[in-house]
Amino acid sequence: MEKRENVVIVGAGPAGLTAAVYLIRAGYGALVLEEGMYGGQVASTPTIENYPGIIQITGVDFSVGLYQQASELGAEVLFQKLTGCSLAGEVKTLTTSEGTLQTRALIIANGARRAKLGCGGEERLAGRGVSYCATCDGALYRGKETAVVGGGNTALEDALFLANTCSTVHLIHRRDAFRASPILQAAVCAKENIRIHYDTVVEEIRGEKAVEELALLDKAGKRERLAVSGVFIAIGTRPDNGLFASSLPLTEDGYFDAGEDCATPVPGVFVAGDSRKKPLRQIVTAAADGAVAATMAANYLNTLGARV
Ligand SMILES: Cc1cc2nc3c(=O)[nH]c(=O)nc-3n(C[C@H](O)[C@H](O)[C@H](O)COP(=O)(O)OP(=O)(O)OC[C@H]3O[C@@H](n4cnc5c(N)ncnc54)[C@H](O)[C@@H]3O)c2cc1C
Known part of the structure; x- marks a missing residue:
């Protein structure tokens, strides 16, 4: 031709x-x-x-x-x-x-x-528990405890998606209210295995060979260690x-x-x-x-x- x-x-x-x-x-x-x-x-x-x-x-x-x-x-x-x-x-x-x-x-x-969070451990553990795509990698965490970071539609959709297969999903949002649509917010609140952490940021993602825990800091200055196998970053x-x-x-x-x-x-x-x-x-x-x-x-x- x-x-x-x-x-x-x-x-x-x-x-x-x-x-x-x-x-x-x-x-x-x-x-x-x-x-x-x-x-x-x-x-x-x-x-x-x-x-x-x-x-x-x-x-x-x-x-x-x-x-x-x-x-x-x-x-x-x-x-x-x-x-x-x-x-x-x-x-x-x-x-x-x-x-x-x-x-x-x-x-x-x-x-x-x-978009990246920019916290310690994010880059080193990318592909080893740090993911930017729940649709892509969610199936790897069946039965496990995971976290989603973000407060928009994607973050809430990801949390709902993961809640169908993960034991618990921690939804971590830096503000006191979500930006996501009301229908998604209602669905998330109705899910028993989604735990919401408002006003909270991830300071560090820790783990030797793969993600083991998140270091969280809330607005009141309280620090918490959260054991998870995967963290999904959905901040856009x-x-x-x-x-x-x-x-x-x-x-x-x-x-x-x-x-x-x-x-x-x-x-x-x-x-x-x-x-x-x-x-x-x-x-x-x-x-x-x-x-x-x-x-x-x-x-x-x-x-x-x-x-x-
Ligand atoms: C970590 C990760 C895991 C993912 N896993 C999956 C998965 O399992 N399944 C799935 O379906 N999707 C997955 N995705 C999403 C998928 O990769 C994207 O949706 C897809 O690659 C989009 O394709 P694209 O061609 O539109 O853009 P891209 O893949 O982003 O390609 C765009 C290209 O354009 C080039 N470019 C940009 N600007 C210029 C310029 N000015 N001059 C020259 N070149 C330029 C870039 O270098 C890049 O190579 C994943 C994404 C990420 C980040």
Whole structure:
């Protein structure tokens, strides 16, 4: 098949590399910009057990599979950071850490990062009891005592999710009231095995080889040691969409404000994956976005009259 023009994709995570596969299969080229390691957040995930059709796989193996599939089809991955862009007009100009590029269609799949608590032990025990994803890792703590840190919808959803399988879930929130929706708050309060710690912060996460206990401090200055096997940090994800703030609509919390069609108001620019507004940030939803964004980008170029 004759390869037509490249579509530039920002990010070689599940959304970006899925978009590359779909674009190539639609007859276009895919040029992927990646500032770090291919695989995105997946590369730092110990085990994935919730991707359809794959019973269990390490994050590294999954990332290698994503990369190989896209590159063997012909995607080109440039390990360069996107540092600037001009999106107006049919031809978009992108500045990277190494130079400039032009493209008529752009897919932004730049992901998001889980916010960190910043306390002692968090980094050292990440993947060994410290998790940022209850949907991903919750099943590892069946019958065990765990904690969730946060007070928004995600934290309460995580606590409810874990309460179905864990013996006790401690919900630790630094304020005296939750930000989460009233319906979630009512559900949490009704669960017998969720214990709420208001006005409390985690000072340190302790454990030799894995998480063993949390050092808590409450507003009154009282300290407590809480024995848990896992702590789920749910204080939000942070997109890094500042580069696009003047050209694309963002939600209040900085995500791309685009719907299920992944289209933006700028013709030829599509957004996919965790950096887009959505109710669930997972590999499967990122990959789905990548497929949709690529199909939309191919349709857009088809209507313009594709260049060979
Ligand atoms: C610890 C952890 C465990 C998880 N476990 C699971 C799990 O078990 N199952 C599951 O379904 N989900 C899991 N997730 C969530 C899942 O990893 C994400 O939902 C998914 O990776 C999102 O894919 P994405 O392609 O949208 O973004 P990302 O994976 O974040 O990829 C975005 C990529 O874009 C690159 N990028 C960003 N800005 C630029 C720029 N300016 N220039 C060039 N490149 C750029 C980044 O370096 C990154 O590689 C986990 C997440 C974490 C943090």
